[in-house]
Amino acid sequence: MLRLCILLLISCSVSGQTGMQDVVDQFAGSQVLRNALKAVDVRDATTGRRVASYQPEVACIPASTQKLITSAVAMDVLGADHRFVTRLVTGGAVEQGVLRGHLYVVGGGDPTLGSSRMEGVDDIDAVVQRWVRAVRQRGITRITGAVVGDGSYFGTDGAGRGWPWADLGNYYGAGTYGLNINENSYVLSLTQRQQEGSTPPVSSTDPVIPGLVFTNELRSGPRGSGDQAYIFGAPFTYHYFIRGSIPVGTGRFRIRGSIPDPPLLVAQLLTVALREAGVEVVQSPATHLSVGALPEGTGEQLDERRSPPLAEIVDRTNLTSNNLFAETLLREVHRTRATAGDDLTEVIVDWLEARGIATEGLQLQDGSGLSPRNYFPASLMTALLVDRAGATRWRRSIPLAGRSGSLKNVLKGTVAEGRVWGKSGTVDGVRAYAGYVDRPDGRRLVYHIAVNNHTLRGAQLNPLIYELMRALCTAGL
Structure with a gap:
């Protein structure tokens, strides 16, 4: 027992002496990430000085961390009190x-x-x-x-450019239009079956969508297999396909689709x-x-x-990663700032450049991050976060570890609880986080972590990222 205690004390001592760059290098060099593309950038929020990094200039797919850019621009251009x-x-x-x-x-x-x-x-x-x-x-x-x-x-053009066909029929692929209703989504109720491989029939939609027809190719999966169902369809069309599986059971199973x-x-x-x-x-x-x-x-x-007011819409955009809201923010900024013929996302690029934020390596296809053809360097995101460090109302929209949004149940009981702000981003093969760290020593950092082209399950990858986020609170600078 004494030997174990000594080893633990030595381990804690070494951990306490670990520098920020060492922590980042350990993450990037993790054996399970050897085939993935990684990018990390950490800076001082006050001075903008880089304190640690790994491939910060390599462009990566940001997924929904991109909402931080769109919402920051909207808050600045439209104002917190803007209303539709x-x-x-x-x-x-x-x-x-x-x-x-x-x-x-x-x-x-x-x-x-x-x-x-x-x-x-x-x-x-x-x-x-x-x-x-x-x-x-x-x-x-x-x-x-x-x-x-x-x-x-x-x-x-409610849907973003390059949105995958597999997303368009589902609630998170609902585009935004001049007239929206119920976040442009409906609930599809399915009647579960008790035999694996059988087809669970469609029961109803709420609200009722006149003329909407389904070709049901669903199957009943094992008990506890969860929601593996996808709705395939396109805007302004009324013949949709349901594929994948839902678990066996005896009740109603509900998924959400996009209103055509x-x-x-x-x-x-x-x-x-x-x-x-x-x-x-x-x-x-x-x-x-x-x-x-x-x-x-x-x-x-x-x-x-x-x-x-827009501030409340931005809260929901970032705390719940709402694609529809983010796309609306982009289009409203475009209406306000763009000239005839401007691409939707050009207003974002123009705003970044006007703030002195380098846009080399940046490509934007939408406002939400759902398109797999969005990409930019981690250094761009951290530059934005440094620039917006004083935007207190906007920063409140970012999930806080152990307290709100997608981080509500993450890092609870650790030094990171109530200190690490992070917007998550997830699409196929992509996991990313970006935000702020309020360290116990009083310093505020900004960070962006992106892992692209990975084949890991969330249970494998998430703990690595969360540990890095925790370490940002304590590693030596």
Whole structure:
């Protein structure tokens, strides 16, 4: 026992003397990562001085750590109090209870509209019923045209460039449009079967998506095998395929898919609700793509719905890694800053360069990091983090070890709890983290860790990264 205690004391002493560069080298040289591409950069948040690194100038796929860039730009350009506006507007004169024309729901890009997951926001039913009340309060009992979902605010390129086909039909591959609803996702309920290899049938979707058809190629996997189901489909199409497996069982199993055409679903939901409330709607639901957008400055506004402030949207973007919100932020910044013909992501590059952040080796395809063709050096991320070190409200949106977001249950009970801020990033073959470290000695560091082209399970890779994040708190500088 005495010999063991001496060995532990020696080990702790050596560990305490380990320098930051040694810690980084040990991580990068790990035997299980020998076939992977690694990049690490650690800097002093105040001076920007590099304190340790490994291949900091090698461009790596960042996955969702890229949301830190998009959200930082949005907070700076748009402001923490920026809000998105959705309006209900008549497209014609109202005479003796008759609206002679269309009724428009004019989107302003709000990603929170009708969300069941954003705190303090009305869900779909509440939003639709609010619009119904607004129509009835105006005395309208008949609409000679259609209810039109006007999503022209952002256009039709809701999904990011290069998003994989396997992602588009799932909730995390839902693009953003001028008019969004329920985070552009639906819940697909499946009835579990007790025999492995059998097909679990589709039970329902919530909300109901008119015209959506599934080819079900799912299989029942072993008990406890988890959600291995994927929905394959593309925006504006209504024939989707379900593949993969869900575990055997006797209950309902739920997965989430992406709504094919959110503006059309808004029009469909409101049309049904109006008719149920006794308001006649003559024509079928439509969107701006079929009947045209509401001409600017026309019509009578019946209702206006404002989103929560941008700071709260940024919180959810980073704490829950919400792709839809990140893509919305990118498009709103683009509308504000871009000139005609500018690529969506050029506004991000322009902002970085204006801040003096080198963009060599940078390629951006989207705002969320879902595209596998995004890449940039770790040094770019740490330069951004140094630049934004004083942006206290934005920094609060980054998960904190042992406290919030994806790090809520990570590094609890260690020196890193409440000290390491880190946005995670995960796509196939990629695991990354970036953020801040408030060390016990009072110094603040910034860091970016990226592992690309790995074949490890999370249970193998995550402990290595978490140990490096913990060591950033104590290793010698």
